[in-house]
Amino acid sequence: MDRRRHRHRRHAATTRPSRGTLRGTLRDRLGLVAVTLLTLLLGAAPAVGQSISDGTPVDVAGPTARVLSSDAHGQGRVVEVFGDLHRARHVAVLVPGVGWTGPLLRDERGAGRRHPAVQARTLLAEMQRTDPRTPAAVVVWLDYDPPAGLDADAARSDRAVDGAPRLVSFVDHLLRSATVSLVCHSYGSVVCAHAAPHVHVSALVAIGSPGMDVWTRSALHTTATVWAGIAADDPIGVVPHTRVDGFGHAADPTAPAFGAESLPVGDSRGHNGYLAAGTESLHAIALIASGRGATVSPAVTRGPLQTGSASP
DSSP states (O other), X not given: OXXXXXXXXXXXXXXXXXXXXXHHHHHHHHHHHHHHHHHHHHHHHHHXXXXXXXXXXXXXXXXXXXXXXEEOSTTOEEEEEESOTTTOSEEEEEEOOTTOOHHHHHOOTTOBTTSHHHHHHHHHHHHHHHOXXXXXXXXXXXXXXXXXXXXXHHHSOHHHHHHHHHHHHHHHTSOTTSEEEEEEETTHHHHHHHHTTTOOOSEEEEESOSOOSSSSGGGGOOSSEEEEEOOTTOGGGGOOOOOXXXXXXXXXXXXXXXXXXXXXXXXXXXXXXXXXXTOXXXXXXXXXXXXXXXXXXXXOOOOOOOOSSOOO
């Protein structure tokens, strides 16, 4: 009797679900996707809004941008370099996030601290101050189409997946004698994550990241040292770290369980302050990009930002 009941239970378990059950399951999954997307987009408003509107003019001395490539694909793509790329022994490749296009990048009128050209010059100056004897260069790599702003593209990874092979190709063509680091801001960290298994760099730095589409650092499948940091008042720090049917960017890379090195960002402010002059985070990133990451003191682990609502 027992065996007959056991066989019956196994048979019942393998019976195809009814059409009504399938409809219910699909409805539940679609509902979960809708809730996840709504949470991501509504929560992202402070971070994205700040990222786009933070444009207080900043005057940073340094070399003019030299365009390495430019084309009209997508929203207009451009790659610029600051410093002598042919002589450089340390190269930092800055990958910007949401809201940037080729025309915006090339227009430096009234540029604020969020402008990649300002960030590149500031980082280059700190790298040269940190290691004055070694030639360095900073590249702003925008050979992909970031999400324009607060839309479904920001909660998905399609644009990052599309751009990642071009980032890999660009790095592969840099001088083999140079130490290369990726500095990936916001949605740019999603691009870097998808490039990580195929790109040969010494370090990958994720700042203000919504997630890297993986749950652990080991899942990036990279030999690079991975660093991650987020400012205490960066609104993206309360992102609902999830991934449902292609929406969301998975784990918080600054969480201890993720396994990345903790980037010190104690005096950084907001979503765009990680490369601001005089900050602890800028100095740490300059050391990492100059091949001296071992001298960086890890940050003290922080608790989650409490704002009363979730946001990416």
